[in-house]
Amino acid sequence: MTPADLSLTVLHAVRRAVDDGALRVDVPPTVKVERARPGGVGDYASNVALTLARSAGRAALDVAGILEERLRDTPGLQAVAITGPGFLNFTLRPDADAGGELVRAVREAGGAYGSGTALAGLTVRFADLTESRALLVTETVVRLLRSQGADAAFRRDEGMRDEGTQGEGTQGEGRGEPVVTPSLRQPPTPHPHERIHVHPGAYDPRTLGVDAARWALLRAAPQDRPLDGPPLLVQHERNSLFRVRYAHSRVRRLLVNAAQLGFEPAYETPVHAPELLGVLGDHPVALLTAARHRAPDRVARHLEAIADALLAFQHTVLPLGDEKPSAAHRSRLALAEAAGTVLAGGLSVLGISAPERI
Structure with a gap:
């Protein structure tokens, strides 16, 4: 992990803390890290907690603790310590390659990358709904x-089980209303019924198609007006849905082109792609934060960030001219493939398809 990579990693931790509601500050454009000075520990240090403390209205040690929680399991970091009034100190893992660990994690989990058990034990019941956008957001x-x-x-599903949680058993592969089947469990103990406050909006798959109709209602924050539908049908970079789906299709094309050149994805050597690695590493936190805040728009915005980083990176994947495929190309292709897998999984959570070609 380079100092630039570490700086981005700490910046992502600040963003996650703000998204989680743990910190109420403006996210700085950059975070400075430098070699640890006498009195510090580890390889690098940052005073970011001290710079954010006043605007957060909290002690620098409290801010440092919040960030340390979000950094302690970061691939490539052996240890994170707090010293003095609130300095963060980082010890890098020797020969650590965050990219290799991330690619392996995505390959093992597939489209379920980002799923977890952080909310195990939490029971949530939502009230009956009739308005189409409220129903879609809540589903x-x-x-x-x-x-x-x-x-x-x-609420109507109490004592029932939606078998479409992982994208199976739902109408249109998770893109319609949940399909429920009787549960063998005893009816659960009654819980207060939540209601997500949603700005009304019409679900219009006949005019827009399922994917654009869902994106129009889910990409905007629930309390905001839905996106205008017709622009989502235009294949242009200003169309956020197009960028996300196009990025996925580019990965599929890269894999085809690589096969024609005689090589396959295999992460063999470190890849310098801090932006792409950062947003991919943030995906589990993005899903967890979206679930906690009842905000699917956070997933959509995170997918846009992945797509933008991937589209900026994809030009480096294939050999150019007479260049022969190398370990670097195979590794870049493996990272691109992982990004495509994460995009497809995230779109599936929103009930939106990930096309092979556009």
């Missing part, structure tokens, strides 16, 4: 909550 939130281990359902 997606239920899927998000279940992906993090929570027991979540609509």
Whole structure:
């Protein structure tokens, strides 16, 4: 992990703390890290907690503790320590390659990368709904909550089980209303019924198609007006849905082109792609935060960030001219493939398809 990589890693931790509601500050454009000075520990240090403390209205040690929690399991970091009034100190793992660990994690989990058990033991019941956008948002939130281990359902589904949590058994591969089947469990103990406050909006798959109709209602924050539908049908970089789906299709094309050149993805050597590695590493936290805040728009915005980083990176993947495929190309292709897998999984959470070609 280079100092630039470490700086981005700490910046991502600040963003996660703000998204989680643990810190109320403006996210700085950059975070400075430098070699640890006498009195510090480890390889590098940052005073970011001290610089954020005043605007956060908290002690620098408290801010440092919040950030340390979000950094302690970062691939490539052996240890994170707090010294003095609130300096963060970092010890790098020798010969650590965060990219290799991340690619392996995505390959092992597939489209379920980012799922976890952080909300295990939480039971959430949502009230009956009739308005189309409220129904769509709540159905997606239920899927998000279940992906993090929570027991979540609509009120009408109590004693029933939505088998579409992982994208199976739902109408249109998770893109319609949940399909429920009788549960063999005893009816759960009654819980207060939540209601997500949503700005009304019409679900219009006949005009827009399922994918654009869902993106229009889910990409905007629930309390905001839905996106205008017709622009989502235009294949242009200003169209956020197009960028995300196009990025996924580019990965599929890169894999085809690489096969024609005689090589396959295999992560063999470190890849310098801090932006792409950063947003991919943030994906589990993005899903968890979206579930906690009942905000599918956070997933959509995170997918946009992955797509933008991937589209900036994809030009480096294939050999140019007479260049022969090397370990670097195979490793870059493996990272691109992992990004495509994460994009497809994130779109599936939103009930949106990930096309092979556009």
